[in-house]
Amino acid sequence: MKILFVASEVTPFAKTGGLADVAGALPKTLKAQGHDVRIMMPFYAMVEKGGMVVRKGRKSASVMVGSTEKKGFLRQASLGEIPVYLIENKEYFAREELYGTAAGDYPDNHLRFSFFCRCVLELLKKMDFRPDIIHCHDWQTALVPHLLRHERKDDPFFTKTGVIFTIHNLAYQGLFPPETLTEMGLSKACFTMDNLEYYGKINLLKGGIIASDIVTTVSEGYCREIQTEEMGCGLHGVLHQRKDDLYGILNGIDNEEWNPAIDKDIMKNYSPASLSGKVVDKVGLQRQMGLDSSTDIPLIGMVSRLVAQKGFDLICELLPKLAAAPLQLVVLGSGEERYLKPFRDAKTAGARNIAFTSGFDNGLAPRIYAGSDIFLMPSQFEPCGLGQLIAMRYGSVPIGRRTGGLADSIVDPLDGDRQPNGFLFDEFTAEALWDAISRALNAYQDRTLWKKLMRRGMACDFSWHSSAQKYLELYRKALARRGSDA
Known part of the structure; x- marks a missing residue:
C-alpha cells in the first residue's frame, strides 16, 4: 500500500x-x-x-x-x-x-x-x-x-x-x-x-x-x-x-526509543530479568533533582503538560499533603501559570521532597521514567496517554484515573481476577486520587509484591x-x- x-x-x-x-x-x-x-x-x-x-x-x-x-x-x-x-x-x-x-x-x-x-x-x-x-x-x-x-x-x-x-x-x-x-x-x-x-x-x-x-x-x-x-x-x-x-x-510506543535495556539517556541500563540498574537510576535522579538519596522512600514521577486535563487541579490541591508524606515527587513539564506557581511556592515554603523542572527536557524525561517507582497520571480525561505505557516499560508502576486509554492499559488490584499492573481511581476528586496513592504506597512496602507489579508492567506489549x-x-x-x- x-x-x-x-x-x-x-x-x-x-x-x-x-x-x-x-x-x-x-x-x-x-x-x-x-x-x-x-x-x-x-x-x-x-x-x-x-x-x-x-x-x-x-x-x-x-x-x-x-x-x-x-x-x-x-x-x-x-x-x-x-x-x-x-x-x-x-x-x-x-x-x-x-x-x-x-x-x-x-x-x-x-x-x-x-x-x-x-x-x-x-x-x-x-x-x-x-x-x-x-x-x-x-x-x-x-x-x-x-x-x-x-x-x-x-x-x-x-x-x-x-x-x-x-x-x-x-x-x-x-x-x-x-x-x-x-x-x-x-x-x-x-x-x-x-x-x-x-x-x-x-x-x-x-x-x-x-x-x-x-x-x-x-x-x-x-x-x-x-x-x-x-x-x-x-x-x-x-x-x-x-x-x-x-x-x-x-x-x-516505539520499543526502540523507549527501552531501559539500551536507553543511552539513563544512568544504568536494566531489564525485567535484572532490575538492579533501576536502583542506580533512582539514586541518580534523586541527586540530579536535589532530593535526599534513599532507595527506600517511594519516588513518584510525572512528565506532563501542566494543564487542567492532566489533573493538575487535583495535584495542586494535594501538594501540602504530598509535601508532608513519606515520599518524593519529581515533576517535569510546561503549562499554565496557575499550575506552575504552586510548585514554586512549595519550594519556597521549604518542601524538600518535591522537585519541579519547567519546560521539556528530552534527556530528563527518560531519567524520570527510569528513576521513579510510581508514575502519576490523574487525568480528567485521557484519549490514550503514552506516559503510562512508557512508565510500565521502565518498571515504574502507574497511577491513573479510570478514563480513556488509562482504563484500557492499567489494571488495578481491585479489578477482579485480572493481573494488576498499576492503580486506578474513578471519581475526579483529590480524595479519590489520594486513596489510590495511599494504596500504592502501602503496596510499595511489600517488595515482593511490588516487583511483581513492576515486571508485569514491563511484560506488557505496547509496541505498535x-x-x-x-x-x-x-x-x-x-x-x-x-x-x-x-
Whole structure:
C-alpha cells in the first residue's frame, strides 16, 4: 500500500504532545511491514533549529488562501527509510512555536493550516505520488478530507484514495469565526449544520469527521466516551451518526526509543530479568533533582503538560499533603501559570521532597521514567496517554484515573481476577486520587509484591505491531469503499 501521513507535528522533527509520537512511530512499523509510507508536515523554525538534516527540494506549489496566492516550497528529510516532506512558507511557519505563544494561539492558525492542507494535495500531484491512503491527524489536517470530498471530488488523481482521520484529542477542534470561511477560500455552501458550521462558528475537526471514509480515536475507551454528551465536547451527535465508521485503536510506543535495556539517556541500563540498574537510576535522579538519596522512600514521577486535563487541579490541591508524606515527587513539564506557581511556592515554603523542572527536557524525561517507582497520571480525561505505557516499560508502576486509554492499559488490584499492573481511581476528586496513592504506597512496602507489579508492567506489549495491524484493516476497508484493492 502507498500510505501518506499528514500531521502538524512529527517526532523527532517537531513536538508538543503525543500526536507527534504517533506520527513518528506508526509509519515506521508500517514501513517495516513492506508498505510505501511517507509523511508530510510543515517546515517549522523548530525543525531548522533542531539540527535535523533537511534537503531543499525542487518542487513547489502555489495555492489560493482566500483571494491571495501563497507559495509552498517542498523540503525533504527522512525518518529512517521513510521520506518526510516538509512544506516551507516563512510567513506561516518560521515562528518560535507551532501553534501559539503563552499569550494564546496564533490568530492566523486557520490560514496557516488551510494553506498547509491545500499544499499537501497540490504537491502530491506535482510529485506524482498517488496514495492509496491519506491518514490525517487532528484539526490542523482536517481540511484535507474536506477538500477531497468537496473541491476535488471530481479530480481523477484522488478518485481511489481512501481517507482515515484520527482524533487525538477531541477538546481541540479548530474553532474559528464564520468570516474566516472566505479567508480560507471555502465555499459559503459549506457553512451548514451537516458540514463545517458549529453553533455559529466554523469547526474544522467536525468537517474532518464528516468528510473522511473512516474515523479513529486513540483508544477503545475514548472511542466510547466521546459518543456521550458528557465527554463528546459538543460533537457527540456527529460522532454517534458516524458510529459505524468510528473505531478506537490504542496507541503504541516505539520499543526502540523507549527501552531501559539500551536507553543511552539513563544512568544504568536494566531489564525485567535484572532490575538492579533501576536502583542506580533512582539514586541518580534523586541527586540530579536535589532530593535526599534513599532507595527506600517511594519516588513518584510525572512528565506532563501542566494543564487542567492532566489533573493538575487535583495535584495542586494535594501538594501540602504530598509535601508532608513519606515520599518524593519529581515533576517535569510546561503549562499554565496557575499550575506552575504552586510548585514554586512549595519550594519556597521549604518542601524538600518535591522537585519541579519547567519546560521539556528530552534527556530528563527518560531519567524520570527510569528513576521513579510510581508514575502519576490523574487525568480528567485521557484519549490514550503514552506516559503510562512508557512508565510500565521502565518498571515504574502507574497511577491513573479510570478514563480513556488509562482504563484500557492499567489494571488495578481491585479489578477482579485480572493481573494488576498499576492503580486506578474513578471519581475526579483529590480524595479519590489520594486513596489510590495511599494504596500504592502501602503496596510499595511489600517488595515482593511490588516487583511483581513492576515486571508485569514491563511484560506488557505496547509496541505498535498489533495496533498497526488494526490500522491496516481499516485502510483496506476504506479502499474497498473507493473500489480499490491495493
